[in-house]
Amino acid sequence: MRIIYGFILFFFLTTQQLVQAQNGIVVFQSDFGLKDGAVSAMKGVALGVSPTLKLFDLTHEIPAYNIWEAAYRLYQTAPYYPKGTVFVSVCDPGVGTDRHSVVLLTKSGHYIVTPDNGTLTLVAEQLGISQVRQINEAINRRKNSNESYTFHGRDVYAYTAARLASRTITFEQVGAKLPNEVVRLPYQKAEYKGRIVKGNIPILDIQYGNVWSNIPKAMIEQLGVKPGAPLHVQIYQNDKLLYDKSVRWVNTFGEVAIGEDMAYINSLMNFSVAVNQGSFSETYKVFSGPEWTIVVSSN
Structure with missing residues (x-):
């Protein structure tokens, strides 16, 4: 009887954690601007994974290549969204290089899909690091995009975020677990x-x-x-x-x-x-x- 009760409790807690972790909300930010179709393409990829996702914009007016401002806008906004929200942050002057593509799970239960280039500096301090996983692009990459090297926001980040938010994959299926550290930009703390x-x-x-x-x-x-x-x-x-x-x-x-x-x-x-x-x-x-x-x- 105790074994059955323990199994039921484990299943309940695991289910509750899954619901909390993946709530169907995806929030996008980038330095793309809105003059072309880049942002719309990312959302199209997300809806292609699951048309039931709830998609929101943080901002797409980050000054071009300004990783610091991208870091700040996450800090300014992420805490106000429900636990389990998945953020996509694309300010990526090093796109196509060997910088890691990661998903950060904060201690507050938020997910951030982004290049690990300093964008996570402030939100990691603010909300804490629970886990960091490197995106396995052999699995979590839009079909037939392997020869595209300059639009990871569409082909990797939006796709992975949508799969995670829609519960198509678990957090563990994002990719290999990394040390609980991210690239941090130096600055004067108060x-x-x-x-x-x-x-x-x-x-x-x-x-x-x-x-x-x-x-x-x-x-x-x-x-x-x-x-x-x-x-x-x-x-x-x-x-x-x-x-x-x-x-x-x-x-x-x-x-x-x-x-x-x-x-x-x-x-x-x-x-x-x-x-x-x-x-x-x-x-x-x-x-x-x-x-x-x-x-x-x-x-």
């Missing part, structure tokens, strides 16, 4: 030291030109200041100082005059700087990426 806070500018609030950092609000509060107080902000590209001013930390844009520099906490609860109704990025030629550092201190 740190508080000697009454100075230092961090990275991972991304711009692109529509408005505001500059977002990876410095959490709590770290700014360690400086002993509250909204309304001035903060000294310096911004560097590598070792070159491009911005060095005191700005007021405010809760809303309406608290400062139009055209005035300001500091605020963005929707991810991280420290940011802006020009009210202007573009901080264009005004001061400040952009984003692992080479950008922001330093904040109290006046």
Whole structure:
């Protein structure tokens, strides 16, 4: 009786894990843009595997070859999707080379199908690594695409993601298990030291030109200041100082005059700087990426 009960329990837990792992949702991001049929082709391949899949777009406006921004957009978005969602991220300047094509299973239960070229840097830190598997292209590759070397997004990644999301294959059938590590891009992590806070500018609030950092609000509060107080902000590209001013930390844009520099906490609860109704990025030629550092201190 115990054996039967144990078998039933094992079957139930395994089934529940499978349902959680493969929920039929596929989310695409790329640097392809929408001017041609590349994105549509990927979705067509996915629907060819299973027409019942639910397909969504994260973004296809990653600047060409900008692996760092692809990494950030996954970090910004993945946690808000249900467990078991399969992401396809294609920003692949090394397409056709010996970089690995992988599927990362995060500790949160999300799957990311991508070249292992740094795209997984932030989401691996944020959600943790449960397993990494290398895609076996002898099995998980679109039929009759073996001589296509420059569109792995369509022929390998969309196809594999669709097979995984539709439960055509299990995660184990993706390919060989790799060590629980991914290629990581170096960058300045947020740190508080000697009454100075230092961090990275991972991304711009692109529509408005505001500059977002990876410095959490709590770290700014360690400086002993509250909204309304001035903060000294310096911004560097590598070792070159491009911005060095005191700005007021405010809760809303309406608290400062139009055209005035300001500091605020963005929707991810991280420290940011802006020009009210202007573009901080264009005004001061400040952009984003692992080479950008922001330093904040109290006046």
